[in-house]
Amino acid sequence: MTVQGNALVIGVSGGLGREVFRQLLATGQHKTVIGVSRHIKHKPVADISKFISGAKLVELDYSKEQLVKSFCQELENTGQFTRVICCSGVLHGSSADGVKLHPEKRLEELSADMLSAYFDTNTVIPALWLRYLLPLVQGPLSSDVSFLSARVGSIEDNRLGGWYGYRASKAALNMLIKTAQVEYQRRAKNVTLVCYHPGTVDTALSKPFQNNVKPEKLFTCEFSVSRLLMQLNKVQAEKGPYFIDWDGKEIPW
Template identity: 55%
Template sequence: MNNKPQALVIGASGGIGEAFINELLNGGQYSQVHAVSRSVPKQPIESVKYHIINEQNEQNIQACCQELAQTQIAFSTVICCIGTLHDKNQTGRAIQPEKRLEDINAAQLQHYFHVNTILPALWLKALEPIVKGQHLAKVVFLSARVGSISDNQLGGWYGYRASKAALNMLLKTAQIELQRRAKNVCLVSYHPGTVDTALSKPFQNNVRPEKLFTAQFTAQQLLSQLDDLHAQNGPYYLDWQGKTIPW
């Protein structure tokens, strides 16, 4: 196996995903940065190896990871940026965070769980062959502080909160199993703060300017924390400052 560290960014076409790619390249720590997205960006980076998945489903995710496994690449860092806060579901219906119980509906909940929980879980399942090995591998999933059950003081946002809490539980459960079968793998649930991207645009009016971060900043904050994380102490649930969030 090629022991030179390489990095993989999943969901690389969004603002945060692009920022992670740039920061991973700028750090000079990795011999190759890989990016998974639905299409090649308008301005692709020549040194990045792109893997295009038109539709993220279990079959395509497994095929992508199997292809990577055949190359015997040693991935030391994997960052999954998949997530949604507002969107349109498959029927074209607008998805917005619920403010009241009356706003809950099955289609919206299904959409939140599909994007925020199920797709990351399928990647978590498929990634093991490309991160398992002798060297420490950090696998990071973008979560949110509102996914904390014990820290929920405001209520609302039922589907988003619940789907991120479910993601956190999946990571916590998977780390227990990986400590038996892939002891080098460290799982991380990361809250990037409110980042100035399309995902947060409709909700930025109530955010203080000093709390609205650039994608570059939140990528830098996460990558600066990775060296201090260890598989035997995982999983971690951290915010952009490196502070632990209660599950």
């Protein structure tokens, strides 16, 4: 099997990020697979990497722009990165600043603090990676950079309403990626940008909402990640960016 470049997984401690890390290592297609998390001391992740050559875990507070910049600069001597997958995101729980988050059902539930927290994690952090990854993915090999988005981030597809902060932050993420692809096609023609909707996956992010999901529509991490990697083998830079689901079906922006 041909080894091509390096891979980077952002948000490796979550359910999907951990599975992305595992499956990328299992392919044997990359010289190194680097997993990044704000809290790397997560036993299942550590167990995956402990005895596998080419696996590396890094604890990094990627909410801090200077740390993302420094980290990417340090990786410039590693060689080209041909696959980057960002799994960072938030739907409910608490932000780093202690703001309680939940999908809003009514306008009266909107607050500036919640909106800021949603955008900080779901939009600003991916935007920082988009900026500082550019020198790492430029090169002679084809590269793809993917971000976990969501169907509810589609403006055209929004028929149910609600979930204001999450929807808006994912829609903004989609716009950032669509805009960045224009510039990438000038400066890094080898790079494809992808927004991926993984479906409803059995992770902590979807736990409070799983009762409303049909059993056949509640996916395992293994299934959703395998479908992502399968779709990434088909993407082409000149046709990017992509906004697709686990079946490879296009989602309207």
